[in-house]
Amino acid sequence: MSEPAPLTDLEIARRATLRPITEIAEAVGIPAEALELYGSYKAKIDPAKLGAGFEEPRGQVVLVTAMSPTPAGEGKSTLTVGLADALAKAGHKTMVAIREPSLGPILGMKGGATGGGYSQVLPMDDINLHFTGDFHAITSANNALMALVDNHIYQGNALGIDPRRLTFRRVLDMNDRALRQVVIGLGGPTQGVPREAGFDITVASEVMAVFCLASGPADLKARLSRITVGYTYDRQPVTVADLGVQGALAMLLKDAIKPNLVQTIAGTPAFVHGGPFANIAHGCNSLLATQTARRLADVVVTEAGFGSDLGAEKFMDIKARVGGFAPSAIVVLATIRSLKMHGGIPKDQLKEPNLEAVQAGIANLERHVDNAAKFGLTPVVAINKFTSDSPEELDWVLDWCRQKGVEAAVADVWGQGGGGTGGDALAAKVAQVLQQQQSFSPLYDLDLTVEKKIETIAQQIYGADHVEFTGPARKRLAEIEANGWGKLPVCMAKTQYSFTDDPSVLGAPSGFTITVRDLIPKTGAGFIVALTGDVMTMPGLPKEPAAGRMDVDDDGVITGLF
Structure with missing residues (x-):
């Protein structure tokens, strides 16, 4: 008799029992007046209404990064959620702070992006789709700016903007290579000024970056006003402030800027807010969400996109610098199958035990571990366990870490959950580091060229x-x-x-x-x-997009989403 097929992430999520979001908010001390409900299981938080006792950010920040990603997938969001659940289970007042998923990768290659297995943020189908509308608001604000710029040029161009030197572009939260380069304003004198233009994906936009680095509504408006949209005919920069429309853009973002509160399968409170790409933008969730979580919890577990060379470096040199805080611990995720790929094994052979390939690929992990130390932080290696991993392979990586003097643990947060036993060993290692004094500093001085x-x-x-x-x-x-x-x-x-x-x-x-x-x-x-290199600010879809396996029935039940 054959064993039943394992449950999908979506099936696991649907079997979970969600607590009312009011209870999740109450557990971390969020008062009712700061809560703006979006149904029973989602809410926005107004940080200005948190009240006495939550004035200053005080929680320690645990950053989850990874070795260089591969098409096999590493599970960084899964590990982030599982680690937070395990720390909460161990008695630490913990919150998660991660990014909102982008529809482009969801419908393209990635599928869902809310963790996996028994370490997910919920409701996963809502979060993966339109959620609370933040990305739509960001897209609208971005494109409203471009409509106002093109209208200014059409209506006489008092600022002398050179249409050939516009650097700001329209955006869409979708992978669409056909929009990378376009021509607009065709059709005659009343249809605008013809010019070459193009689209970026929303998560690569400057409005998204501004949104995620703003400390609050006032700073959001100030940052919007400083955006450079292009240059005049005599090559002077033109800003949003020159157009005088920063107020209108801030108005479109007034609700979106408030962090979104949800929960993990284990009931750990989670902020899911903002979503810049890490290969193009700075790759971290909103500063406002992270700092609000630090006001509410003792430990905040967050992630930065891709490996230490991208998201983590930008977290240290941009986000932490802007926020004026120092992370207290950094976790470097590794997987046996990613080590094998970096050791030269193709994706279709990763399930076969191959210790030589693991040993050949360890140099990639070593560089990421060394990178963490360059910021003055003590790294912890987390080996995210997959069912195809052999004991021999896992033991060899753990032994390599011991020889290098790096704390490491195997985590099975997908299969057992951080609220179960899957993250206990890792949480214990991270808790030890949180007791140590770190000497964090950015990589470079801003006075350098x-x-x-x-x-x-x-x-x-x-x-x-x-x-x-x-x-x-x-x-x-x-x-x-x-x-x-x-x-x-x-x-x-x-x-x-x-x-x-x-x-x-x-x-x-x-x-x-x-x-x-x-x-x-x-x-x-x-x-x-x-x-x-050839990095694109508007990705394209693969030959067989993930959208092809997704569906919704007559009762609104979604299938195929991760």
Whole structure:
């Protein structure tokens, strides 16, 4: 008799018993007046109404990062949720703070993005789809700005904006390669001014970045006002403040800016808010959600997209710097199958035991562990367990960590849940680190030139020998310095699959050159984006999109979503 097929993430989520969101809020001390209900299991929180006792952020931050991701998937969101549940189970007042999923990857390759197995945030189908409408509000604010810019040009162009030098683009929360480059304003004199334009995905937009780095409504409006949309004919920057529309944009975001409260399967309170990509933008949930969680809990478990070379570096050098806080612990996720891929094994052979491949791929994990230490933090390695992992492979990685002097634990939070026993060993290791004094510091000083900041990241975090700047990038460097933006931090836009700017180069390469093809000042977000390799700000769909397996029946029941 054959064993029954394992439950899918969606089936597990549907079998969970959700507590009313009012109870979840009460458990962390959120007063009723700060709660704005979106049904029975979702709510927005107004941080301004938390009241006495919650004035200052005090909770310790645990950052979950990972080795270089692979198409096999690593389960970073799953581990983040499971670790938080395990810490809560161990008696720590804990909250989760993670990003909202983007519809582009959900319908493209990724499927759902709310964790998996018995370590999920719920209601997963709502969160993965339209949730509380935050991304729609961000998309609307972004596109309203572009409509106002194009209208200003059409109505006489009092500011002298050069249509050829507009740097801001429209967005859509979807993977759509056909919109990367478009021509607008066709059809005659009354249809606008013809020009080349294009779309980015919403999660790569500057409005998303501003949204996620704002400390509150006032700072949101101030950051929106500083966004540079393009340049005049005499090459002077034009900002949202010059157009005088920052108030209208802030109005469209007034509800979205409030953090979203949900819960894990185990009942741990969770903020799911904001969602910038880490290979293009800074890849962290909203600063407001993280800081609000720190006001409510003793420990806040959060994640940064992709590996330490992308999301974690940006968390340290951008988000933590802007927020004025220091993370207290960093967890580096590894999987046996990812180690095998970095050791040269193709995806269709990862389920077969192969200790030699694990040993060959360990160099990738080692570089990520070393990267964490460069910020003055003590890393903990979490081996996210999959059913195909052999005891020999798991034991070898644990022994390697011991020899390197790094704390490590195997976590089975997908199968057993952090609220069960799957995250106990990892939670104990993290709790030990939280008792230690850390000496956190960003990687570079803001007084360095933009060029030097990029070189520092490339050499110290990626392992590159050199950075090459194309002609357009060199020209942009000069413009950045001339406009007084040289002291901003850098947000590297790079493939997530490799330390290099070539996604096919796995492992831990050395002796390579990173090529910066262009630089985009994001003056509202407060950083400079450095575009490397062929990284795209509007992804495309794969040959067989995940959308092909998704459906909804006549009763509104969804299937195929992760």
